[in-house]
Every structure is written in C-alpha cells, then in structure tokens.
Amino acid sequence: MDPHGNKCPAPLEPLMPPRPETPAKLDLDRLAVTTLPIEVAGREVMLEARAYQGRDEATQAMALINRAAPSGGVPADVGLPLVRVHSGCVTGDIFHSLRCDCYAQLQAALARIAETPNGVLIYLPYHEGRGIGLFKKIRAYALQDKGLDTVDANLEIGAPVDARDYELAAEILHDLGFEKIRLMTNNPDKVEALSTAGIVVAERVPLVVEPSRHSRRYLETKKRRLAHEL
Ligand SMILES: [Zn+2]
Numbered sequence: 001m002d003p004h005g006n007k008c009p010a011p012l013e014p015l016m017p018p019r020p021e022t023p024a025k026l027d028l029d030r031l032a033v034t035t036l037p038i039e040v041a042g043r044e045v046m047l048e049a050r051a052y053q054g055r056d057e058a059t060q061a062m063a064l065i066n067r068a069a070p071s072g073g074v075p076a077d078v079g080l081p082l083v084r085v086h087s088g089c090v091t092g093d094i095f096h097s098l099r100c101d102c103y104a105q106l107q108a109a110l111a112r113i114a115e116t117p118n119g120v121l122i123y124l125p126y127h128e129g130r131g132i133g134l135f136k137k138i139r140a141y142a143l144q145d146k147g148l149d150t151v152d153a154n155l156e157i158g159a160p161v162d163a164r165d166y167e168l169a170a171e172i173l174h175d176l177g178f179e180k181i182r183l184m185t186n187n188p189d190k191v192e193a194l195s196t197a198g199i200v201v202a203e204r205v206p207l208v209v210e211p212s213r214h215s216r217r218y219l220e221t222k223k224r225r226l227a228h229e230l
Helices: 090-094 102-114 125-131 134-145 150-156 167-176 188-196 216-225
Strands: 026-040 043-054 060-066 082-087 119-124 180-184 200-205
Touching (some): 119 125, 134 150, 167 188, 180 188
Antiparallel strands (some): 026 043
C-alpha cells in the first residue's frame, strides 16, 4: 500500500541484466572521447571514438561508434546495436599480412558498422596473437613455417591456445548502454564469453571473408580445432 491507501503495482521484471555499479576491469575515471574521421571502403565516415583505460595498465581499448542519435541511447526505431569485438593484430591490421584474416575482417566489420545506426567496433590491442602478445605470436609463426598448425605451435612454445578474455569488452558495452546486441563473429567462444559477462547476444552475425592462399590453412585450423563457424 502507498501512503494514500492505493495498492502498489508489482515491480516490473528487469529486461536487461543489471549494470555493474563499479566495473571490475575498467577505470571509467580515465575515459577519453573524441570524434574520428576514418576512411572506410573509399568513403569518409565520422565516428565517435572512446578510449578506455583498464585498471590493469596494460589493458586499453578503443570503441568506435556510429551513433544512431548524437545524444546517445537507443532510439525506438533503431534495431539492436551491431557490434564487432576485434582482437588487435599488428601484422594483419597494420601491415595487411595475408597469414590471417584480421585485416579483411576489420574492414568488413567497419563497412557494416558505417552503415548501421549504433554500429560499434571495440578494438582490443592487448588481445594480440589471441592474447599471447606479438613476440610469442611471431615465435609461433616460425614453428608454423616448419609445419605445425596454429594450435600446436602455441602449445610448443608453452603458450595458451587462446588467452583472451572479454570482460573488458563487456564492461565497455555496459558503459555504452548496449547490453543487448547483435555480434559480428565466427567464434562461438566469443558469444559465450560475452554472455557470461552479462551481455545478451541476441544474434550472431557471421563475418566470413575470402581466404588468401597464405591464410587458407590457418582458417581451416580455426574451423577444425577452434570450432569457428567458417
Ligand atoms: Zn591477425
């Protein structure tokens, strides 16, 4: 009963997972926001750029957002945010290495994001080499030159097959208010990891790119041994 004797309505069931009060991984006191004009498929696109600092100094991330509304939020007539959580790859993203599909996936994701209201790219530089870093990644490449596949090469150098975590990305999505998303990925582990971290992945959007003659074996290994949907 309220003070006027009326029956109080039953509280509504929350539709979204509760937003963490204090992010465990992110230091939101060190968040920097600007606009960034980028070139996507030969066209200039203006995106909101948010740089995040993790509580761990080594973890930083950037989110590029094609905002549906300048004030933020999700207008009713816009579908769920379309999100790519991209692991940084110096060889692929910067030098356009053909040994992996990172650059092609990054470009394909940006092209989709540039055309989608509330399209988001979360770029995680510290995920280099599925989280083992640049040096170990190149050591593993050297073993792949001798015939090992990407999984066995990592194991041979004493590195995990996949050391990535997605809590930071999930906390960034919470910061953006995008708790229910469509996720561009071929990696079922990524869907599961974000779901565990409180993000509702309503749809997995495949991001399949044409393999090069250098990446064909790597992509086959990802499909066969890492369950990627390619
Ligand atoms: Zn790569």
